[in-house]
Amino acid sequence: MRAMCEKVIPNTNSSWRYCKYTLDFIPFNWHYHPEYEICLTLNSKGVCHIGDYIAPYSELDLVILGPDLPHTWQSSPNADNSVQVVHVAQIPKKWLSQHVLNNPELMVLEDLLINSQRGLKFSTQTARIAKTYFEQIEQSEPFEQYLNLMGLLREMSQDAHTHILSSATFSASSYSHQAQDKFDKVIDYIYQHYTESMCAEQLARMAHMSTNHFHRFFKKRMERTLTEFINQLRIGKACKLLVNTNQSITSISDQCGFKNISNFNRRFLYLKESTPSQFRKRLKQKSLV
Structure with missing residues (x-):
């Protein structure tokens, strides 16, 4: 089966993407992407597919996947109808590789990234530590998320009980x-x-x-839908203009592609949970503190 290439968009004001999924079950979705991925699966039992590796998984399943390595998890609903939780961090290859190359302190991550090319599974102890890091990432601002990501990668690099998953003969580059x-x-x-x-x-x-x-x-x-994606890009640009310029809100609305100020205000409120004027005022107050 040919894997589908997933397009990964970093979180707002971030160089990488974090997402938490809560699911009744995990459907089969054979895919790959050019980013590194750290995946922690909780309260779930099923079958894991990574490259040519296929095996059961259970609670506290932590893996790191290298770029372009096809993968999916698959599960059925839990008997008690409880939700299954998946924490995912997707990190651009170029960004992380340059971090390691340019900062001697991060060279300890080199073996981790090399071994991730075939998929790397971690001990239950490290998975518990990862759960704490992901819970902190979920509640944090981008700067703290970055620090927690680095801490998580360090902990993973120190695990002496990892297990390489896909075989050395498997080639992810064979995918179209x-x-x-x-x-x-x-x-x-x-x-x-x-x-x-x-x-x-x-x-x-x-x-x-x-x-x-x-x-x-x-x-x-x-x-996300096409409309949701375009609106997120437009509102992201609006936030930058609100922070970095003194332009009127009407002018910013026009520059960002909205046909009228009412639609701009409505979309901004939905995505940022504040109006444009409230957003600008709050940022100015923070800068004065």
Whole structure:
């Protein structure tokens, strides 16, 4: 089965992505991405697929996966109907590799990253420590999240009871990147033109898909709809302008691609839980403290 390439978007004001999933069960979703991934699965039992490795997993399952290594977990609902929890950190290869290369203090992570190319499973003790780190990451601002990520990587690098998963003969590079290349072109186009008017039909043609197929494909790959993705980019730009300029809110709304100020205010409130004026005022107050 051909793995699907997942497009990973870092969290706002962050160089990497953290996400917590709460699920009734984990569906089979065979995929890969160019980022490193740390995955901690809790309160779940099922089958883990990583490269050519297939084996059961259970509570406190902690692994790190190297770039482009296909993987998925698969489980059924728990007998007591309790939710299954998955903490995921996805870290750009170039960003993390440069960190290790440019900072001698981080060279202790080198073996960890090399072994992650085949998937690396950690001891239950390290998984418990990782659970604490992820709980702190969930509640933290980007700077504290970064510090906790570095702490987690250090703890993982010190685990003497790791287990390499996929075989040395498995080659992740054998997967076709044709669909990935087409979709990446669409994403690049959106990044360059998100303040302009664009429609799904236009983007679907760029990806050589029907509009309905494009909508489904986009949501599966990006974990959000096209409209949600564009609005997040626009509101992110608006936040930067609110903080770094004295431009009027109406002017910022226009620059970010919103057709009217009411829609801008509504979208901003939904994503930031404050109005643009409240956001600007709060940031100015913080800078005076």
